Amino acid sequence: MPFSDSSTSRSREAGAMRTRSPLTLTWLAALWIGVLGNWPLWQRMWGMPDYASPSGRLFVVVFAGIVILVLAACFSLLAWRVAVKPLLTLMLLLTAPLAYFIGSYGVVIDSAMITNALQTDVRETRDLLGWSLAAHVAVIALLPLVWLWRQRLTDLRWYKRLGWNLASVALALALGVGLAATRTAELASTLRNHKVLTKMVSPVNAIWASAGLVVQKQKKPKGPPEIVAADATLTPRPAGARPPLVLLVVGETARSENFQLNGYGRPTNPELSGKPVLSYREVASCGTSTAASLPCMFSQLGREAYVDHPGNQETLLDVLQRAGLAVLWLDNQSGCKGICDRVPNAQAINPARADHPLPAGLCRPDGECLDEAMLHDLDARIAALDPQRVARGVVLVLHQMGSHGPAYYLRTPDDRKPFQPECRSNALQQCPLEQVRNAYDNTIAYTDHVLAKAIDWLGTQQQRFDPSLLYVSDHGESLGENNLFLHGMPYALAPRQQKHVPLVLWLPAQTRQSQRLDDACLTQRRDTPMSHDGLYHTVLSLSGVQTSVYRKDWDWVGACRRGG
Missing domain, CATH: 3.40.720.10 (Alkaline Phosphatase, subunit A)
Structure with missing residues (x-):
């Protein structure tokens, strides 16, 4: 991994469990979620005629690298000793069902879909449950979580941790921009002509859509509903009608x-x-x-x-x-x-x-x-x-x-x-x-x-x-x-x-x-x-x-x- 402060464990007794930097966990999580947690995205792109040529296949790999680096940049902001495990747990548990529903039903995640999920009742939720969903959660989330929570983490003073985290963000973004620069035309075409693909990048899609929903809710006027058709009356009916x-x-x-x-x-x-x-x-x-x-x-x-x-x-x-x-x-x-x-x-x-x-x-x-x-x-x-x-x-x-x-x-x-x-x-x-x-x-x-x-x-x-x-x-x-x-x-x-x-x-x-x-x-x-x-x-x-x-x-x- 690009960053590691595990040298603080060298003085520990022989045989003690190795300690890891929170940044190591975030980069590993970005790799795991980027590749396995987004398998529906890679499957969709791999099957599209636009990417059937050798050059197209290479672009899919480049696009995957960009997604991994974006996730690494985002996750690096979470790389604090106390917070990193709970927050990565949340990311994994969010990604696993997203992968199932996107891969199984071809849905995309936007604000409307988040609204649907929030308004789903018990009966509708029950219809969506099954062994396939459980298998996705087990493989994509539970297996890495078992490993994640067994890891011991290094500890640094807050200003040093902040410095390492910001450096990690900068490195991830720089590498991402560098990759994007190698295929600028294909990337622009994809973002313009296949916007649905951007709504398949998990868990960024759900987080972004939820934020958009919060913004929409804040814009909604408060108080009683605006009166519409205040002049509404019934058309007079003839006697006996x-x-x-x-x-x-x-x-x-x-x-x-x-x-x-x-x-x-x-x-x-x-x-x-x-x-x-x-x-x-x-x-x-x-x-x-x-x-x-x-x-x-x-x-x-x-x-x-x-x-x-x-x-x-x-x-x-x-x-x-x-x-x-x-x-x-x-x-x-x-x-x-x-x-x-x-x-x-x-x-x-x-x-x-x-x-x-x-x-x-x-x-x-x-x-x-x-x-x-x-x-x-x-x-x-x-x-x-x-x-x-x-x-x-x-x-x-x-x-x-x-x-x-x-x-x-x-x-x-x-x-x-x-x-x-x-x-x-x-x-x-x-x-x-x-x-x-x-x-x-x-x-x-x-x-x-x-x-x-x-x-x-x-x-x-x-x-x-x-x-x-x-x-x-x-x-x-x-x-x-x-x-x-x-x-x-x-x-x-x-x-x-x-x-x-x-x-x-x-x-x-x-x-x-x-x-x-x-x-x-x-x-x-x-x-x-x-x-x-x-x-x-x-x-x-x-x-x-x-x-x-x-x-x-x-x-x-x-x-x-x-x-x-």
Whole structure:
């Protein structure tokens, strides 16, 4: 190693354990983490056509050297006798799971991914655990940690230690700059054209993304949310007209190209295919993760403006409630990300609740419930809302577990798995891709069943309400294309599968009539480009809310409304 002050051990008795400089440990840790802890990065680069030539292979080696030297520079700042072991332990324990998730699913680590991790609940965390993850932690972290904690360290006065540490930082940076100078053109091209690679350097990626998240949080305005659409009111209804009942189903991880309704070659929508639904084929999501998409979907800003907005505004649900409607959010996932905080909301995952006991078979012993649980006893849930608000109209939001991976097989009941054999593991990379697709398509077919049951229930409400159903997924999913699994890629780099989402509308004749919607127009718009930007404004129009923030050009059905 470049630095060692182990000479202080020469006077120790023969046979005593050799002492090591803290800097020796930091350089060894940088080498170990740089090479083994970043194996997904080297595997990705080695398989890219840009680096297939002998010159390209050499650049991968040079790039690895730069990464090791950057890590050595960073770790050298930690090389204090008391702190070095705990801090290197943290780096190793952070790197090991990062290597597993990046290598297994092709994810990249940025602020959005860190947000997802922080908002993951116990059920989602359980789905990600397995022997493969344990093996990565054992090899990449536990083995070197056993050696690390057995080492005795030299001790120097603080000013000498500071001098050695700064010299080590300077040497690492100088060597790194020297290496970079040998391949300046290739390095610039890589940083410009393959930005995703920089988000794969562990553990720098997680530390940098976490710091960025802290900065974002500090920029977020404090205090109560900014009021949006203060002028929201209900459109006057003619005497005897029925109030609206809007059922908004927010899907999870469903991708448009796996919907039979959109031309997919497998029967993933057998029940909806027999119902008068409208399926729109060209719909773009706000983001590639729930944490990014969900708040954006319920904002009036639209994706482009929302990305740069500091946040803390009222959501669509606040506006609906201010206008006088009854609003209810039912959740079968990891929560509403703050969207439903100020309106009535409930979880559908507790089968022991006395007020809404669930039928047997809808929930597993661990507490996770199938999406059908949210449809149970909806009449009673509406009856529990403010009756004066219910008389004006109701908006119900169901937040699905849907196709949440990687344990797709857990999202469907045993009697609703038409595609076999399915992958019954959360280690998707270890299953044949056909089995991964079978397990995923089973979740789409089950969502089809849940939506069909929801439509059947809405049909029973037509004497009292003008019902409508909107289904749209929050984002899509990768199923092994280009060696990517799951979702969460940066939006600009994400494949189409993670951003292209299904949108299904059910508008019965009486609702189309009361809303003055033209049937032919609605059908003709099946291939019109749309996006999550329209959700806010479509729900406003279907629920009869007037406000100055409404945009007809973003309303999914606004162009088909006769007479204005």
